[in-house]
Amino acid sequence: MRCALISDIHGNHEALTAVLADIKQKGIKDIFCLGDTVGYGAEPAKCLAEIGGYTDQIIAGNHDHGAVGLLDLSSFNINARKAAEWTGKKLGAPEKDFLKKLPLHLKASIQGNEMLIVHSTPHKPEDWHYILSLDEAEYQFEKFTERLCFVGHSHQPVFWECDANGKCSIAGKEYVHLEKDRRYIINVGSVGQPRDGDPRATYAICDGERMEAAIRRVEYDIKSAQEKIIRAGLPARLAERLSTGI
Numbered sequence: 122m123r124c125a126l127i128s129d130i131h132g133n134h135e136a137l138t139a140v141l142a143d144i145k146q147k148g149i150k151d152i153f154c155l156g157d158t159v160g161y162g163a164e165p166a167k168c169l170a171e172i173g174g175y176t177d178q179i180i181a182g183n184h185d186h187g188a189v190g191l192l193d194l195s196s197f198n199i200n201a202r203k204a205a206e207w208t209g210k211k212l213g214a215p216e217k218d219f220l221k222k223l224p225l226h227l228k229a230s231i232q233g234n235e236m237l238i239v240h241s242t243p244h245k246p247e248d249w250h251y252i253l254s255l256d257e258a259e260y261q262f263e264k265f266t267e268r269l270c271f272v273g274h275s276h277q278p279v280f281w282e283c284d285a286n287g288k289c290s291i292a293g294k295e296y297v298h299l300e301k302d303r304r305y306i307i308n309v310g311s312v313g314q315p316r317d318g319d320p321r322a323t324y325a326i327c328d329g330e331r332m333e334a335a336i337r338r339v340e341y342d343i344k345s346a347q348e349k350i351i352r353a354g355l356p357a358r359l360a361e362r363l364s365t366g367i
């Protein structure tokens with residue numbers, strides 16, 4: 122069994138449709154969406170409708186909460202705040218309701234391996250912290266029991282592993298073979314606003330038979346997504362950064 126894990130679509134419909142086509146082409150039906158479906162990009166409602174047609178395994182991210190008034194926008198930088206306010210005005214009542222009701226985490230399993238799926242961190246996901254260091258990863262490994270934890274939020278794919286003694290390291294950034302005696306926190310990257318220097322839409326595939334997880338990169342029509350951001354009157358920086366993936 123294989124599943125696809127997609128995160129941080131951020132209203133980028135071009136990137137989302139390219140990723141969904143890639144998933145379909147690979148014959149994968151099980152899709153998890155790790156939050157921040159809206160915010161930054163120009164087509165939040167279209168992205169919600171699109172992903173809703175593929176899966177109901179969707180959780181909330183900080184931008185989803187920011188757009189519907191569940192999160193104080195003073196914690197956002199200026200461009201994120203402007204985009205959240207813009208998104209809030211564009212979404213209708215049913216879409217806002219949908220976002221408000223999304224869970225903060227999901228539990229699932231793949232070939233007997235328990236999976237925890239969360240946008241930010243296993244511990245206190247509602248605080249929206251980032252896992253960016255070995256120390257932070259080590260701390261988070263102590264706070265959940267599942268073998269595999271999938272996260273988004275930083276828009277930077279990375280595979281953290283923890284051995285039987287609780288020692289953590291980075292197992293890779295593109296691919297990992299899931300070793301029997303280890304646990305993993307896997308950041309699946311961002312579909313709609315990659316920030317690791319590769320502008321292609323990014324997501325992850327987990328293969329329970331082969332016991333491996335890998336990052337996928339998909340080309341999409343960046344120019345069209347940028348033009349929509351500019352036409353919508355959103356901050357130009359949000360369009361520009363799609364070219365570089367930074």
Ligand code: ZN
Nearest residue numbers: 129157184274
């Ligand atoms: Zn995000």
